[in-house]
Amino acid sequence: MSKSTTTSDHRESLLRMMDAADALPGAAALRTRSYELLNLPAGASVVDVGCGAGRAVAELAEQDARAIGVDLSEQMLAAARHRWPDADFRLGDACDLPLGNGAVAGYRADKVFHDLPDAGKALAEATRVLAPGGRIVLLGQDWDTFVIDSDDPALTRTIVHARADRTVNPRAARRYRNLLLDAGFEDVAVEMHTGVFTDKTMLPMLTGIAEAARAGGAITAEQETAWAAEQTERARVGRLFLALPIFAASARRP
Template sequence: MSSLSRTIPGMSMLQRLDAADALPGAAELRARSYELLRLEPGSAVIDVGCGAGLAVAELSAQGVRVVGVDISTEMVDEARRRSPEADFRFGDAYALPVDGGFAGYRADKVFHELAEPERALAEARRILVPGGRIVLSGHDWDALVIDSSYPALTREIVRARASAVTAPRIARGFRRLLAANGFRDISMEGVVGFFGGDSFVRGLVEAAVRVGAVSVAEGEVWLAEQLQFGGFVAVPQFLASGLV
């Protein structure tokens, strides 16, 4: 039985988010996003795409009032289970379930899924007070760095992964996006995150085979080499902040 056809238990979205939150450097990156918000104790912040609520819990511990919003009822339910004292609401980035009065807006790993980011930024401006800060964080899915003896195959596999994302390159353009939508005093910084493990690289190649970017045989060859060395992938991640 081939490596690509072997049955592997799938990871749920919740499991993938928990795994991403546990990656080396993830806690430090979250902390940096909180610093960029520059919140005063008691001020209000909204975390859009809050998932299971880790950032909401961490921000609440810093003495700010946090509302977590997610489009997934499963995530909202899990967030409420994990942090029953926190404020979690169902909603999406285009129509936030709040009236306004927020000093901070945070969205991590959200904007690459948005077909109309300008609508989401209009909502951010609606709910932020004058002088309020926005912080966006996300990966560049078209710039994965993978060591391989098969560079042409690797390029096709990376392109296939990017094609599965609504806006795979949006993070590199956060500065331009914020400026074009009325934000000012924009800052931009980047780090390199690291993914790894058999399931991650297997998912990459399975997606590429599924859309016909590479053949099954090519995928087998590429995957065998990656599994031999632990499936190490570097992913650029960008953080941008600005003022209303």
């Protein structure tokens, strides 16, 4: 198998995962809420940082915004341009955006800041590209706060925390308010939207965090197997329970 084929397969697998996430109960409503929090006038420019395959960019454009998608991944941008050929997608980093000073009225970042080692630097860049009075919206989950029912709560706690520890900035979402205040933003508000899952939809994510915990040495292979088997059985008989709190923070640039 060629390298290009392997890369293509990985991209398609990632796109399928992203599409599945976008289709989860409440996901579309949360995206819509983020657009409401931006409160953009018709025709205003907005940047979606970490745009991935571009769904939010397309939806913002449907609401008469001049949406710009920025992502670090050439693969994601290629997929986004294929799906939304009329949209504006650009290669760029959250800490070095391909935009001029005061170029946009809105800034949106969904599930991005947990991957950033320096959230303050990214918010300084957000301040630079936002026009005075511009709105910022940050969305994301706290990686230490997965609520999972299990017969072994101690092991579950170890698995959740071990997976969080493999994330660059796992508690960024709980810090959104203070990060925005530190960066000089005003009218800072935070909402929490909790997704509750009780079927097999999220089983791959659960077995994935157990695999990551085992790979990091936090649990043994036997513990991973047993915990994954329990969650798989719970999913089979309709007894799985996972709650994911998602934080949505909004603010205004002075």
